[in-house]
Amino acid sequence: TQDQRVGANIPCYPNVSIPCYNEQRDKKKRYTVYKVMVNVGRHEWFVFRRYAEFDKLYNTLRKLFPSLNLKIPPKRIFGDNFDPEFIKQRRTGLHEFIQRLVSHPRLRNQPDVRAFLQMDKSQNFSDPSEDEDDKVNMTLSKIERAKPTDFDFLKVIGKGSFGKVLLAKRKLDGKYYAIKVLQKRVILNRREQKHIMAERNVLLKNMKHPFLVGLHYSFQTTDKLYFVLDFVNGGELFFHLQKEQTFPEPRAKFYIAEMASALGYLHSLNIVYRDLKPENILLDSEGHIVLTDFGLCKEGISQAETTSTFCGTPEYLAPEVLRKQPYDNTVDWWCLGSVLYEMLFGLPPFYSRDTHEMYDNILHKPLMMRPGASNTAWSLLQALLEKDGTHRLGSRDDFNEIKAHYFFSEINWDDLEQRKVPPPFTPNVNSPHDITNFDPEFTGETVTNSVCYTEESIVNAIVMEADDAFLGFSYAPPSDDSFL
Template sequence: MDKSQNFSDASEDEDDKNSSTSRNINLGPSGNPHAKPTDFDFLKVIGKGSFGKVLLAKRKLDGKYYAIKVLQKRVILNRREVIYSEQKHIMAERNVLLKNVKHPFLVGLHYSFQTTDKLYFVLDFVNGGELFFHLQKERTFPEPRAKFYIAEMASALGYLHSLNIVYRDLKPENILLDFEGHIVLTDFGLCKEGISQAETTSTFCGTPEYLAPEVLRKQPYDNTVDWWCLGSVLYEMLFGLPPFYSRDTHEMYDNILHKPLMMRPGASNTAWSLLQALLEKDGTHRLGSRDDFNEIKAHNFFSAIKWDDLEQRKVPPPFTPNVVNVLKRKNLYCG
């Protein structure tokens, strides 16, 4: 029995069949006019991104596995009340993917194509699971392991900033581990392009637990919001919850805006120094506000990190995921 064919049939819902559009969308340099869905065996759904499904697929030509993000064109073209917002998110993601294909800690886009109904983005398949999954399983990470992940995240964010892109949605669910244990950032739907160190935006977006105070206040902000998010993720890895977390969203927002950062046992002095510098409520005084990634690298917390080796993937990861059969894995997600 052809399982991939059955899967493909099952993935078509009635809305998909009844809402086709023949209008093409500009996919830019990544567009491959010769590619088509039948080039792949679609094996399983491995996650959902900002605006579509992500499928594990095996290319028939060479047997290689890819994560393919599939987006319905009707989402972009037919729903007038959300067309501008959603198309902006989808095209921002595509644009960011195009710019980052060679960075070691950002998911790479191989190419894209389209049919009458759908857009397809052929991405790296990253099979070590979400950082969120591993953190939920272990509750906290030892400081050396957290330091390794944070250093690789900072490198990826610094690279995005060098392209005048603010990531804006750093969280454990958007961070994958590859089969060796290196991190890979995914899901660029909330990225904001064209933001240099001296420029700002004021869009209210992101994940509540990790929102910087200036975002909550709807004030203009810049790439320093990413360094706040980095501090929030580091805090969560060390202590099990984001720094100002509450089940009550309004209380959590109030905590982010007004509650001082509380010191907790179990972290080194340099870790606390970094957390205090990253989780500075005034973005103009936050670590990274003057010289961006260079300030992060220079902090004592990273004194043992050899950044050139790290960015060449020469530093051995402190943890290697147990990568099982790709068809059995449940915590996969790409793009």
């Protein structure tokens, strides 16, 4: 097969194309750069070429092979070189030109053609020392990249601002994953690409922690982004809290301890989570918590640094965030206190249906004691829900302060982080693809074909890496767990 020939280092015929709408324009320098996709067996890369480079290759080949009557779109002396219709016609002509080159045995092996397509440099990345105008930007897929058609998309299990989360089965081995499918257009319209890239970066760091969802692959097509994540099917904490209204204190303590461990790990990487809430906390099939949804994470915030971005879910916003003051990772400990309060009493601590009133409560209303919780629980709540972030529990020594609180005196943290502490509740999960713990509002929705097919043809992740907005999004692990 073709793939076997690649493995044996026997040259294959390349597939080449210039995908639609992938040219880049530099109006200062008055030229358009076309992105050429090259595929040889399992390897796939792209090169950027200007029209002048196509023209130079054409003139060389025309002299060497006059009988072949090669053609490319002519130069434009008058008119707007950035006219969309002109660019479209030129792209079509250049596409036909390179298609002819690789389909002809003598042409595709000609040194100038191989150099143009970087056929003999396919194991190398572009040299950063090359002159910027002449540089060929190339990225090589050293391992097989994922694509939508590698999966069967079975059920919708969640929805968000930018897309949906679906249960999917990988065709290769039948493994189940949760795949988050996001619409590029919506992300770009809302200028949220930085949050999406931050989520991808944080997910890559999660693999070493037992209470954070793991990323297996990320890839993209012309119009969508895909996160391939652990399928965690014990249900959202929100789902169980809605059914039971409140949790007994020992159960709440177990969940809060695992959440604190996850937050402490993120803080050790200088990441502030910023959006802890029951909807973002999942239970796995054994009953351990798994933190998910890292779209609001802020990277690069150490204990001594701050940020001032206004974001998060209203019920759980810390006072310093509402005041638009600089804040640090102690906002996560405020959120932890809010979630503990909600688990014990059924509502967030300063909740009101009137958002303005709720904000005023968060800023000014004292925390009111309610019956049904131990003194140590109240002590922890008061320390976490301290309105002054500089005096909040965790403000001095972060997670170490949380662990040392008397509320957690019975917790063996080493055992907890090795998942040796038995969960107080086991979700009803009957199979690796059980979805009974997900909201029927989602699971009853029809999975559309557009999830795994795009109108402009499916383009592997590696080809789209030149899209500046999502540069570096795609990921696949350098391990046996790949699509080879």
